[in-house]
Structure formats: structure tokens, C-alpha cells
Amino acid sequence: MALHRYRFRAMAAENEVHVHEPSADRAAAWASRAMAEVARIEAKYSRYRPDSVVSRINAAAGGAFVEVDAETLELLRYAGACHAQSGGLFDATSGVLRRAWHFDSPRVPAREELEPLLALVDWHAVEIEGSRVRLGKPGMELDFGGFGKEYAVDRAARVLAESGARSALVNLAGDLAVVGAQPDGSPWRVGVRHPRKAGMALASIPVSSGAVATSGDYERFVEVDGVRHCHILDPRTGLSARGFQSVTVHAPSCLVAGSATTVAMLKGREEGLEWLGALGLPYLAVLGDGAIVNRFEGTGNPA
Amino acid sequence: MAATEKPDGALGALMRAALALPILALAPRAGAAVVGEVGASVLGYKERGLMKATEPILFGHAVIDDVWEVEASAVGDILTGASPQLVTNVNGQPMQVLTGASVYERRHAGDAKVGRRFGELTLSASAAVSNEHDYHSKAGGLEARRDFNDKNTTLTLGYGRANDHVGSSIDPNLDAPRTTDQYLAGVTQVLSPVALVQSSLAYANGRGWYNDPYKFTLTFYPDQPLPSLLPDLRPDHRRSWAWLTRYRRHFAAQRGTLQADYRYFQDDWGVRAHTLEVAWDQQLDERWSLRPALRYYTQSAADFYSPVIPRPAPRFQSSDQRLAAFGGLSPSLRATLRLDSVIVEGAVGYVHDASSLRLGGSGTSAFETLRAVYGILSVTYPF
């Protein structure tokens, strides 16, 4: 049973598909279907493409309703469920805050810059009527960045499974899902990135089903006066999440895993750990001071 | 992964919302070669003072290694035994009269089906038996199913044969055989990611004993002192066609599914029937769904159906209501509760058959209107 590895670029990151399959042709066919599905989702929901569903909805903000399809509706409903379950911390309209934060220049935006943007962060102003969607205030923006990649991981895994793969893994820049364990029954070993030491793994976790997602303060950040500000922003204050260096969660779906890590980061140390405990999912969290809380079984030394 | 046992609270809400999307959110169970379900259902039925409840019908279904498929069911019913019925016009108009006491009887029945997949082709064999004191039936069938075009199109061909023996509790010498050959051809077509349609044609060719040993007709004529009495007399063969079309369409925005089934039936006894059932399955939340439905049925009478014996007495004659011209309307409501470890379905329905409900209005005037209520409870455990 050969392991075939495919690397590809999508969603501004390096991604890979691993497939255990004797036939190289079949593995290649499955992997290309999975990669095509990732490309489809990127094209459909990227805010960088003017013809994407998200861009069309954003362009009509404060104006007319936009007709959307079933997949978009269900994703919006999922975003709504996350908003409800996180007490409003997970807000798919918080993307406008990026207009104030420029992670290439080390400064924290002033309150006057954030306030007008915070007025546009309002999930309750997203109106869904039947199959039509509208953003209630002009200037509002929907941003699927908080869950689009995780959805793409889940869809790619499903495509692999439905194509016939029995042992495969899809990894989009650290958010991954598996289809079955490795052919001999042993789990895939997934390395968790060290949040402060580039290129190093903090731990390796065994994964034989489901998905793993990680949120960290190291992906995009600025350091001002020794304090790190990262790209995960609180929709209520416009300021950076605080309390964790990174959170990794294992769930049956990458969507759920990714939402769990994002919300944990936003809740901060105390409430975040409470949130992770209440979810009941295995997790590994690196606290702000570097301490590690490990609720995974069978983690080994970095492989 | 303890969390997949019974996710509730925040995780449960997120999981349920995620599962509404077409993703693989549930981990394929490691080493799960056998996937299926077992269950039981009970039917309660009330018609004009007659109440009946069946014992649980047991059923099961499993797919093994994605190659073998098995299905089976068993029932041990207590039925009201056949009660002799007489259609008599002693009071001027023909009417039904029960002439004997009802007898309670047991029916044992079981069926099983096994199929094996060979790539795009699946071959199956089935067998069924049903035994009562006065009726025995054995049947077997073969079916071939072939997928085309990434399972967008599926063709099905089937052949079956049933051997019945009809007896009678009022005539112990009766042991009459009947054999029926059945043929089926069908096609299922995916129309879009949210719609599909299936259409199938079934032909049955039967020969043997069709008379109902418990039905008689007693007719008085104004110019004759003595009435005429005839037992049920039907032809010794029956050829029938049934054409069934089913349509399903999901509406994601409304979270509902439209289901529509139409069947046209025709046989060489002169019966023509239409059946139309339309239902709407509404997903209320991630656990509950509700399905209201309305079924309309209309049939023409068999050529030899008559509630009074014609003069001169014909070769074939039956006053059995099931061969009369009538129509029926049956609304029903089903609720389904889906939990991780069990699925509970409950349904209630009302059946109203009457001559006035026949399409066109002119049913057999002697038809005795039927009003019945039924309830079904079914519990299924997936594994």
C-alpha cells in the first residue's frame, strides 16, 4: 500500500493531500478531485475575488437582497450557530476590523479608528429571508475566513471518502481531516506547531478519525511594547485575543474543531479553558506564559 | 473520542449545525465492517367498531463490507379471521351482512433478501412466506440493479414468483393453488443535487384460484318467489399492470422535502385505478421532522362486480367491495425523532373510502362507506 503525497497551493497557503492506495493513478484522481473541491470553495467564498458569493453580498450591503444557494445558506446558518454558542464572540461580520489593523506596521489602532468599524460588526444585522441574504448596513462585510478553510477541509475529506479512499489525510495549512486510520490500523501522527519556535513541533497527536484544527497567535501578528497582537480580533472591542499562544482541538468535523479553537482564543485563558472543557473534545492549549494544558491521550514526543 | 457519544450543549449545537452541511462530519468507525439497523413497529387500526393492534413487526437491515446487503422481517399477527359475508338485497337495496362469528387467527409471515454488489451491478434474491389457517403463501424473487453515470441513473430488473394455497374455515375440503409470475423494470434518475425521480413498470400474470371463499351474494327478485344465491366466482387468471412514478425534491431554504407518488393500475378484470400521494417532510430542527401527507385513491369496478346477481346468472360474479367502483381520501401525519442511538417514528392516519369519492363521482351506490383510523409506532436502532 503506497503513500502518495500531493502538495498544492490554495487559500494563500501550502497544503497537502496524503492518500494510501496501491494504484498511483487512482490516488492521483482522488487527490485531484479533492484539490478541485478546495479550489471551488475558495473561488466561491473568497473576499479577494470580485465575482465570489461573498463579494457579491458585500457589494450589496445596505441595499438589495442577494439570491444564494443551499450551500451558502447552510454555511451562514452554521456561522449563526457559532455566534449563538460563543456568546457573540464568533462573528462572521468582524472582517471589517482588518481595515484598522495592518500587521506589517507595528502599531495598535486608536479607538477612533476602531469605533466606526465596530459599528459595522453586527451579526444580527445579517438578514436571511428564504434563500436571499442581505447585510443590513452599508459598509458591512461578510468574511468566511473564520471557517471557510475548515469547511474546505471537511468537503475535501468527504470527496476523498466518496471517491473510495479508505486511508487519506487532507491538510490545509495546519487544519486537517482524515479518512480512516493508516492501512495497518495505526493512527496518523499529527505534529502541533510550536507557537514560538518556527519549524519545530510541540507535540505529536494520534489521529485515526475526524479532524484537527489549530488557532494561534503566531500566524499574523505585531509586537508593540513587548505585547503581541494577533489577527484573531474580539468583535466587541476590535482588539486582539489574549491569553493563549495556541489552541488545538480534535473534533469529528474540521468546521467544529476550527470554531472551537477560535472561540477559545477569543474567550481568553480562564473562560477559554472552561469552554474547551465544557465541549468535551480533546485539546491541547499553550497558555500565554508558555504553559501547556494537554487533554489529548497518547501524545508523544515530536516525531 | 468520548465526545461523539452524546454531544449536547455547545458541542451538540455546533455538531448539529455542521451536519446540515454535506460534509463527512461523523468519523467512519474504525473497523466497522457491518452497518445497519434493527427495529420493531406496531400498528393499531380502528374501523367501524372493530379494533385491531398487531404484535410488533420485527425488521432489520445491514450492509456488510460495503458489498453484501441483507434485509429481513418477521411478524406474528393476530388477525380477525375471515368472517363469511353476504351481500343481500332483502331490504330492497343491496347491503352487507355478516353471517358468522368472527374467528381470531394467527398469521406468521417472514421475508428475507440478500444482495451482493459487483462494482456497479447488484444482484439480489428474496424469499417470503406467509401462513394462516386458511391461506399459505410462498414467494421468491430475483433482482438486478445497475448504476450508470456516477450513480446518476439506475436501472432495475426483477422477476418473482408466488405460490399461494387458498383454504377455507367453512369448507375444509378447499385447498386451491394459485401461481403468479411477476416482472418489474424500473429506472431511477437523479435530476439535480436536490431532486430525483423513479419510474417502474410491473406486470403480473397469475393463474389459479381467485374466488373469495367467504363472500356470497343473495338476491331477491320481485317476480321470483325464491332468491338466488351465488358464491364468489372469479376468472381463473388475472393479468395486471402497475406503473409507479415517484418524485422527491428537497428545498434547502425551507428545510423541507416534497414527496409525490403516482401509480396507475390496470388489470384484465376491468379494474382501473389511480393512486396519488403527496407529502411534505419538514425538518423542524436537527432532531425532529414532521410529515403531513394526503393520499387519494380511485378505482373502477371489475367487469364481473355486481352487488346483485344479474339475470341470467353470469359465469363470473362477485359482490366483494374491493372490486367495486369507489374512491378514497387518506390524510396522515408522521413525526420522526432522530437521536444518535435511536430513531422513533409515529404516524396517525385516517382512511375514508366512499362511492362519492370516486373520480367523476359515480361510484357503486351499494358501496358501504369506510371510515378508519390507524396509528403506527416504530423504533429503530442503528448500528
Next chain:
Amino acid sequence: MRTLVLVAALLAAGCTHVAPYERGYLARPAMALEESQGMAHAMEKIYPSKEAASGGAAVGGGGCGCN
């Protein structure tokens, strides 16, 4: 065999081709063409014992003595 493929192709002509990974909605229980086993077995007793029409869906099932 070729006739079958031709029939299948003709039928498919008017329809959108749905790839295996787009079948999410088609797999929902409400989209199934047959009733669930529990409902189907119970329903078998209700209508066929009152009506002359039967069949259309499957072969190989025996009769019932429904008198």
C-alpha cells in the same frame, strides 16, 4: 447492454450531472424513495386489504389472505 447504456444516456440528457461529492442532499432520509422499514411493513396492512390495485414497487413478495 448497449441499449441499456443508450437509454441511460437519453435519460441523463435533460438532467444535471451530479458528482458523488455533491450528493449530500440526496442522501437525506426524506429523499429516500422507499419508506423506512418500520413504516413500510405497517402500511402494507392498511391499503392493499381494501383496494383492488397492488404492486409496482417490488417483486417476490407473497400475498396475504386479507379476507
